[in-house]
Amino acid sequence: MKEQNYLDCLVGVFGHPAAENPGVVIQHAAFQAMGLKLWRFLTIDVEPEDLEDAIRGLKAFKMRGINCTLPHKINVLKYLDGMSESARLIGAVNVIVNDNGKLYGDNTDGKGFMESLTSAGIDVKGKVITLLGSGGAARAIAVEAGLCGAKEIRIVNRPHGEERAMELVNLLREKIGIQAQYIPWTEPYRVTPDVDVLVNATSVGLYPDVDAIPNVELDSIHPGLFVQDVIPNPLSTAFLKEAAKRGARCNDGGGMLINQAAVNIEMWTGRKPDKEVMYRALEEALS
Ligand code: NDP
Numbered sequence: 001m002k003e004q005n006y007l008d009c010l011v012g013v014f015g016h017p018a019a020e021n022p023g024v025v026i027q028h029a030a031f032q033a034m035g036l037k038l039w040r041f042l043t044i045d046v047e048p049e050d051l052e053d054a055i056r057g058l059k060a061f062k063m064r065g066i067n068c069t070l071p072h073k074i075n076v077l078k079y080l081d082g083m084s085e086s087a088r089l090i091g092a093v094n095v096i097v098n099d100n101g102k103l104y105g106d107n108t109d110g111k112g113f114m115e116s117l118t119s120a121g122i123d124v125k126g127k128v129i130t131l132l133g134s135g136g137a138a139r140a141i142a143v144e145a146g147l148c149g150a151k152e153i154r155i156v157n158r159p160h161g162e163e164r165a166m167e168l169v170n171l172l173r174e175k176i177g178i179q180a181q182y183i184p185w186t187e188p189y190r191v192t193p194d195v196d197v198l199v200n201a202t203s204v205g206l207y208p209d210v211d212a213i214p215n216v217e218l219d220s221i222h223p224g225l226f227v228q229d230v231i232p233n234p235l236s237t238a239f240l241k242e243a244a245k246r247g248a249r250c251n252d253g254g255g256m257l258i259n260q261a262a263v264n265i266e267m268w269t270g271r272k273p274d275k276e277v278m279y280r281a282l283e284e285a286l287s
Contacts, residue, residue: 005038010061011268012042014054014076015069019045020207022233022285023067026261029281030273039269046072055079058098065097065268070203073136080105089175090143092136095264106267109137110144112260113230117197120251122226125149127196132156132189132214134165137230138201142168146176154195156183188217191225198243199228205237213239223247232257235286254282 027041073092083105093105172180
C-alpha cells in the first residue's frame with residue numbers, strides 16, 4: 001500500500017504589508033519543479049505588535065521556517081535561539097529555520113545581492129559603491145559588499161535617519177575595515193564620476209508607487225556606472241529605465257530576490273532549487 005502522508009510542510013513570510021510580496025510565486029514554482037508536493041509557502045500579514053504571537057503560532061504549527069520582511073527583520077531577533085555571523089553583523093535576519101522548536105536566523109539578502117552582481121559580471125573588489133538608503137536591505141548589502149572587498153561604501157540617507165546611517169558607516173569602518181562615509185540626502189544626489197556601482201536600496205519605486213524615482217540628479221548618471229535596484233516588484237523600475245536611457249548598465253531586483261529565495265529553500269529543504277524556473281515564474285507574475 002502507498003504511504004499515506006498528507007501533512008503539509010509549512011514555510012512562508014511574515015510581513016506588513018504582505019499582500020504584494022511575490023515570494024509565494026517563486027517558492028511554489030520551485031517546490032513544484034522539485035516534486036515537493038506537500039510544501040506550502042504562506043504569505044502572512046503580521047502587525048508589528050503581533051510578532052510574538054506569530055512566532056508562537058509558527059512553533060505551534062511546526063512550520064519549518066519563515067522569511068521576515070518589513071517591518072520584522074530586526075524585531076524578530078529577540079525570539080531567536082541562534083544566528084549566523086553575518087546576520088549578527090548586519091543586525092537583522094530575513095530567514096529563520098525552525099529545528100524542532102529552536103529558531104536559527106540568517107540574512108541572505110546581501111548574499112543574494114552579491115550573486116546577482118556576479119551574474120551581471122560585476123566584481124565589487126576595489127569598487128566604490130553608493131547605497132541609497134540605510135535600512136535593512138542597505139545594511140545587508142553593505143556588509144556583504146564590504147566582506148567581498150569593496151574599496152569604499154557611501155551611504156546616502158535623509159537626515160532623519162542619520163543615526164542609523166552613521167551606525168552602518170561605523171560598522172563598515174570598524175568591523176570590516178573599509179572606507180565608508182555618510183552623505184546627507186537633502187537635495188537630489190549627484191553621482192560623482194568615481195562611483196562604480198549605484199544601488200537603490202530604498203523602498204522608492206515599490207508597487208504600487210511604481211512611478212516614484214529616488215531623488216537622484218538623473219543626468220549625473222554616467223555610462224560607466226552600474227545601477228542596481230533592489231525593488232523586486234516591478235522588475236523594470238522607473239529609476240532603472242531612466243538610468244538605462246543615460247547609458248548605464250542596469251540590473252533589476254529580481255535576481256537578488258531569486259538568489260536569496262534559493263538559499264532559503266536550501267536551508268529549509270536541504271535541496272537546491274532551479275533558479276531559472278523561479279525567475280520565469282516571477283516574470284510571469286509581474287508581467
Ligand atoms: P527599511 O524600511 O529598513 O529601509 C527603507 C529605506 O528606504 C530607509 O533607508 C529609508 O530612509 C528609505 N526610504 C524610504 N522612502 C524614502 C524616500 N521617499 N526617499 C528616500 N529614502 C527613502 O526597508 P528595507 O531596507 O528592508 O527594504 C527596502 C527595499 O528593499 C524594499 O522595497 C524591499 O522590497 C527591497 N528588498 C528587496 C530585496 C530583494 O531580494 N530584491 C530583499 C530585501 C529588500 P529613511 O531613513 O530616510 O526613512
